[in-house]
Amino acid sequence: MQYQVFGKTGMKVSDIGFGAWAIGGSGWGEGCSDADSMAALERAFELGINLYDTCDSYGNGHSEKLIGEFMKGRRQEIVLVTKGGTNFRVPERSKDFTREYLLMCLDESLQRLQTDYVDVYLLHVPDSVWQEKGKIFDTMKEIKASGKARFCGLAMWGAADTLHAFETDKENVIDVLECPFNILNKSNLEVVKIAEERGIPVLTSQPLASGILTGKYGKETVFAQGDNRSGFWSKERFASIQKDMEIVSSCMKAPADTMALLALAYDLSYPGISCVIPGAKNVEQVEKNAAASGIRLDQETMERLMATEGFVF
Numbered sequence: 001m002q003y004q005v006f007g008k009t010g011m012k013v014s015d016i017g018f019g020a021w022a023i024g025g026s027g028w029g030e031g032c033s034d035a036d037s038m039a040a041l042e043r044a045f046e047l048g049i050n051l052y053d054t055c056d057s058y059g060n061g062h063s064e065k066l067i068g069e070f071m072k073g074r075r076q077e078i079v080l081v082t083k084g085g086t087n088f089r090v091p092e093r094s095k096d097f098t099r100e101y102l103l104m105c106l107d108e109s110l111q112r113l114q115t116d117y118v119d120v121y122l123l124h125v126p127d128s129v130w131q132e133k134g135k136i137f138d139t140m141k142e143i144k145a146s147g148k149a150r151f152c153g154l155a156m157w158g159a160a161d162t163l164h165a166f167e168t169d170k171e172n173v174i175d176v177l178e179c180p181f182n183i184l185n186k187s188n189l190e191v192v193k194i195a196e197e198r199g200i201p202v203l204t205s206q207p208l209a210s211g212i213l214t215g216k217y218g219k220e221t222v223f224a225q226g227d228n229r230s231g232f233w234s235k236e237r238f239a240s241i242q243k244d245m246e247i248v249s250s251c252m253k254a255p256a257d258t259m260a261l262l263a264l265a266y267d268l269s270y271p272g273i274s275c276v277i278p279g280a281k282n283v284e285q286v287e288k289n290a291a292a293s294g295i296r297l298d299q300e301t302m303e304r305l306m307a308t309e310g311f312v313f
Helices: 034-046 062-070 099-113 128-133 136-146 159-168 189-198 235-240 242-250 259-269 283-290 299-306
Strands: 003-005 012-014 051-053 079-084 118-124 149-155 176-180 202-205 273-276
Touching: 003 273, 012 273, 034 062, 034 283, 051 202, 062 099, 079 099, 099 118, 099 136, 118 136, 118 176, 128 159, 136 149, 159 189, 176 189, 189 202, 235 242, 242 259, 242 299, 259 273, 259 283, 259 299
Parallel strands: 051 079, 079 118, 118 149, 149 176, 176 202, 202 273
Antiparallel strands: 003 012
């Protein structure tokens, strides 16, 4: 496992992290048991993965509880990232970035994680309206001053709200940014560029495009109701990326000789990205993810992959 300095935080992180959404137990297909999840976490640690990314709403707190158990006796060796701002207590899972709600969420997360601090606390997709209404930068400063989080930042989706946050963050409160980024998803190209210029380390979620860049799924795939991919990844969406997928397949060569390794290496080779956080819910997936550590793509391959049409959301 290779490690990088995590931007202006100065922390040393593995270039492959552990995305812990799937171990929450819902929304990512069948076959996720707590036993498999704990084994996956243990194997990740054995392989040198030291960054674990979770959220209070992943499995309505279940992901955090599993990580809390896993961290016993090794807290100081782990870079722990969690998030708040999605009210999973109500059916509509609405957003709430008021000071009171975020402080409550952080305290509850610390209880589930069985620790008195997190290394990074991220606000979970605050749009531009909430950024203003919630006075999020004031709350982030308060959280850091409390010692309950060493660093704070944002976990975002599309670019517009992130660019608004960058523009209004006059005191450089944003320490860390997490956003979806992969060969196919072109939504955050400008975001990553600006983050690099500001020394803000970037964690990339969905580096495998929710599993599409493993080659496992195609136009005949129908995701079950309740699967997070069921709405976005339609037959039409798969058809729209067919040419891109042909380019991706043609770029597979050692050491990135599988589609998944190529996709992870793409993010690792992209300027401004500090750590990729693919999801894993069993030992096999962890081992496949960890195998990408240290792989960097040559300039020609990067240019071909960067030229794919992809999509923006």
